[in-house]
Amino acid sequence: MTSAYTPREIFNDAWAVHASAVERLEAGDIRDAAEKAWCATKRATDALILTRMGHMPNRTSQTSRDLRVLAHNDDRFQSLRSRYNTCIQELHGDCFYDGHCEPEELISEIIRTTSEYIRDAQQLA
Numbered sequence: 001m002t003s004a005y006t007p008r009e010i011f012n013d014a015w016a017v018h019a020s021a022v023e024r025l026e027a028g029d030i031r032d033a034a035e036k037a038w039c040a041t042k043r044a045t046d047a048l049i050l051t052r053m054g055h056m057p058n059r060t061s062q063t064s065r066d067l068r069v070l071a072h073n074d075d076r077f078q079s080l081r082s083r084y085n086t087c088i089q090e091l092h093g094d095c096f097y098d099g100h101c102e103p104e105e106l107i108s109e110i111i112r113t114t115s116e117y118i119r120d121a122q123q124l125a
Helices: 007-026 030-053 060-073 075-097 104-112 114-124
Strands: none
Touching (some): 007 104, 030 060, 030 114, 060 075, 075 114
């Protein structure tokens, strides 16, 4: 199955969602910012998978599995996989769903450095 969107469009969406995350963070809404940063991470990962594997993941579990496969087959993906797992756990699970966004300075750092994740995913694509 192929995507109706190109990897470039998906990466552009990831950048836009990240910008929105930073805006929400600066407005004091760390919980919404965390979820937006997670969504940016997921979009960038999906674009990477579409480029590298030729299909668009349908579910988060498929994205996680495909990134695991990429990292298993090529060490260049290991850092990305580790950061992806941090985002899904700390931003999506702990902060957004459970409301545990402490320490705020560390969660804020993960939100802000999502830009590095997107950039690195683009380079690996």
